[in-house]
Amino acid sequence: MAHDALPDLTAFDAVLFDLDGVLTPTAEVHMHAWQSMFEELFAAWDITPPYTERDYFDHLDGKKRYDGVASLLRSRDVEVPWGDPSDPPSADTVCGIGNRKNAVFERVLRAEGIAAYPGSLRLLDVLAAAGTPVAVVSSSKNAEEVLAAAGIRDRFPVVMDGVIAERDHLASKPAPDVFVEAARMLEADPARCAAVEDAISGVRSAAAGGFGLVVGVDRGVGVQDLIDAGAHIVVQDLEEFVR
Numbered sequence: 001m002a003h004d005a006l007p008d009l010t011a012f013d014a015v016l017f018d019l020d021g022v023l024t025p026t027a028e029v030h031m032h033a034w035q036s037m038f039e040e041l042f043a044a045w046d047i048t049p050p051y052t053e054r055d056y057f058d059h060l061d062g063k064k065r066y067d068g069v070a071s072l073l074r075s076r077d078v079e080v081p082w083g084d085p086s087d088p089p090s091a092d093t094v095c096g097i098g099n100r101k102n103a104v105f106e107r108v109l110r111a112e113g114i115a116a117y118p119g120s121l122r123l124l125d126v127l128a129a130a131g132t133p134v135a136v137v138s139s140s141k142n143a144e145e146v147l148a149a150a151g152i153r154d155r156f157p158v159v160m161d162g163v164i165a166e167r168d169h170l171a172s173k174p175a176p177d178v179f180v181e182a183a184r185m186l187e188a189d190p191a192r193c194a195a196v197e198d199a200i201s202g203v204r205s206a207a208a209g210g211f212g213l214v215v216g217v218d219r220g221v222g223v224q225d226l227i228d229a230g231a232h233i234v235v236q237d238l239e240e241f242v243r
């Protein structure tokens with residue numbers, strides 16, 4: 001149901017979307033993959049307190065793979081060498097542990113596929129009809145595969161993802177770099193753009209980038225936490241913007 005008090009997103013120069021949890025329900029796939037990998041690791045290494053769902057929102061959600069691992073381990077005073085992105089999933093390094101989780105993520109994505117949220121698709125249709133430029137701003141190195149699996153890759157002239165961020169040495173959300181760079185690629189001024197995010201780190205990133213409107217989508221983080229991170233408004237689903 002459209003919400004009359006919500007701003008008209010077609011009035012912005014561009015709308016930049018996070019992917020996992022905003023366009024596709026892949027945040028849940030990431031969440032479960034992290035949980036199964038970390039529960040096994042915590043048991044094997046006797047790490048306490050146990051892994052909880054809140055750990056996902058506080059340490060992993062929205063961040064680049066290895067930054068998330070480092071943040072979670074730091075919260076339990078566990079230190080391991082950083083390693084290298086080419087480390088095998090069996091390596092007890094930050095990179096190896098991240099790659100261990102990625103093997104689970106890839107298996108689920110390939111076995112089950114993914115469909116975009118219907119409300120997000122409808123909003124993309126409205127923006128396309130109005131000629132409003134759109135971009136994806138994701139920390140994930142799997143973003144291209146997820147967009148292709150959901151059949152929405154060709155809707156986005158600009159996709160800023162974990163692969164480009166690594167190549168161009170852009171800092172992970174919550175730093176503003178990835179949102180600001182994606183706006184630059186669209187030749188748009190962040191102050192005249194809207195950014196849409198479901199993660200605390202992502203909302204912080206867009207807010208720090210000076211985006212004119214920062215929309216939080218509450219897929220489990222909680223309305224107040226998204227507002228505290230810098231969201232101007234919070235919705236439950238992007239369908240609410242469809243007029």
Ligand SMILES: O=P(O)(O)OC[C@H]1O[C@@H](O)[C@H](O)[C@@H](O)[C@@H]1O
Nearest residue numbers: 020030061062065139140141142
């Ligand atoms: O490991 P990937 O696919 O590169 O993704 C990194 C992160 O990407 C973010 O979009 C997700 O919210 C996180 O859960 C995930 O860890």
